[in-house]
Amino acid sequence: MKKAILNLVVVLFSLSHFAQKFENLAKTPPMGWNSWNKYGCDVDEKLIMKMADEIVNSGMQEVGYEYVVIDDCWQVGRSEDGEIIVDKERFPSGMKKLADYIHSKGLKFGIYSCAGTETCQERPGSRGYEFQDARTYARWEVDFLKHDWCNTSTQNAQASYSIMRDALFAAGRPIVFSICEWGKSEPWEWGKDVGHLWRTTGDIRDSWESMISIVDKEKDLFKFAEPGSWNDPDMLEVGNGGMTTEEYKTHFSLWCMLAAPLMAGNDLSDMTKETKEILMNRDLIAINQDVLGKQGFVYRDNGDYQIWIKQLDNKEKAVCLLNRSDEVKKVQVDFNLLLKANSSIGWRTYIDPYELKDYSVRDLWEHKSVNIGDGTIFLTIPPHAVKVFKFVRN
Structure with a gap:
């Protein structure tokens, strides 16, 4: 009982002392690559390193793509002292070594967790471990955290994400905080003080119908976007095969007009000429990255x-x-x-x-x-x- 009370006191002190997010991050919409849309749970360190190499070799780095983000399924449990455990079979070198490799390419390293007790793929979530996990991410030199919303029961979204915001700030390493709450509690109303970007809808699918329905839900939220605070209509599906070239051009154009984060989600080692031309359209990227920070x-x-x-x-x-x-x-x-x-x-x-x-x-x-x-x-x-x-x- 005494230990529980002491832990509560520590958390309450931390919340009052570190109740802020890192400023001067994501002044333009983040650009990078995320593993989920193409690979789901089938991720390992060789794949992530390969995608980092491809960002550099393809020229994507030159036009602004910089974050390499591992989505769900990299974690398998917690130790007796609560430390998050990395899947040693898939990531034998550990996350710090992987981060070092990505940083050596001039890129930035991103990771995934969840505000609930478990992630969407039933891996350990961060609920109750926010400050410990944040210290771990800082030690690994993480640059970007995508924080999901599965298995959250009756949790309050703003309060839950504020705890992780404060934990990241307390850990001392500037980390872009991506709120992946799917728009359930209208995060555009409160996200500015908590994270740097917030999902506005459910997950995108690789189809015209899914993509355009997300645009419809996003179009009236333009007044909430500004440098350091972005509406997020989810990751790009360009190059994954479910839409035509014209539809992918429309998808990319609208994400640029929306000042949306540009997180590619395809196999970067097997891109067609058309996919490269879409993802590396400098003129459209300049629209997306415009410093005024206005959503269309x-x-x-x-x-x-x-x-x-x-x-x-x-x-x-x-x-x-x-x-x-x-x-x-x-x-x-x-x-x-x-x-x-x-x-x-x-x-x-x-x-x-x-x-x-x-x-x-x-x-x-x-x-x-x-x-x-x-x-x-x-x-x-x-x-x-x-x-x-x-x-x-x-």
Whole structure:
């Protein structure tokens, strides 16, 4: 009883003393790779090292991908003193050695845990061990923690994630904290003070229907995103085979417009030319990583046709024309109106005092300037496809 009371006192003191998150992290949406979408529980250190090598060798590192994150199934139990136990068969060198290897490549190391008693794959969770686990992650030199929400019973999400936030801060190593609560308790309302990104929906699947349904749930949350605090619509499925090339281009374009974390989830050692071109589109990545940190918003919604706008630094803007339908769509586009659109008023009022003569327009998939004449052009957009443009100041 005395030991339990002492532990409670220590936790309460820690919560009051370290009730804050690390600032100046994730000032732009995190970019990297996560093991889950492609490999699930079939992970080991050779695979993780191989993916780290591929990030470097493929050129992905050069365009901004930096985190290598092991998802669930790396842990198998706890020792008598509560220390988390790594699967020695799959990770014989241990996590510190793996982190050292990843760091030697100029990359950052991420790991997975869960706010409940067990993870989603019934491995030991962090509930009741938050401060101990945080010290372990700091000792391993972890840079990113994805914290899931399985087996949480009646736990309060904000309180549970706040405990892990405080534990990470107490451990002293700056770690990007990814809240994976699936949007159940509206984490966009409280996540800013707790983590650096928060999941807004359930898990993505490698299909058009899953991807576009997540976009629908995400589109009205733009006011909650800012540098260091991001809505997370889940990881990328680009290259996993369940969608067409056009659909993957749309998937990637929308994640960039949403200022979403860009966490690839495919086999990086076996990418097609099309997959590489999508994941390493520098023009789109620049939109995602824009330092203003604004999430895109729906400027016009005609059901199966939407216009998205993302405000950028230097008074620039990105525009995404989305054909959600199963048919080819021909549209008239007035760039004068798009340049002046402002999310704070709505699409029927134009208050930004910009003039089209001061800008050029760049097609971000064709990677070239567009001749728009007096500002109005007609475009043909294939089914489930996008056209993405950027207003670039002259």
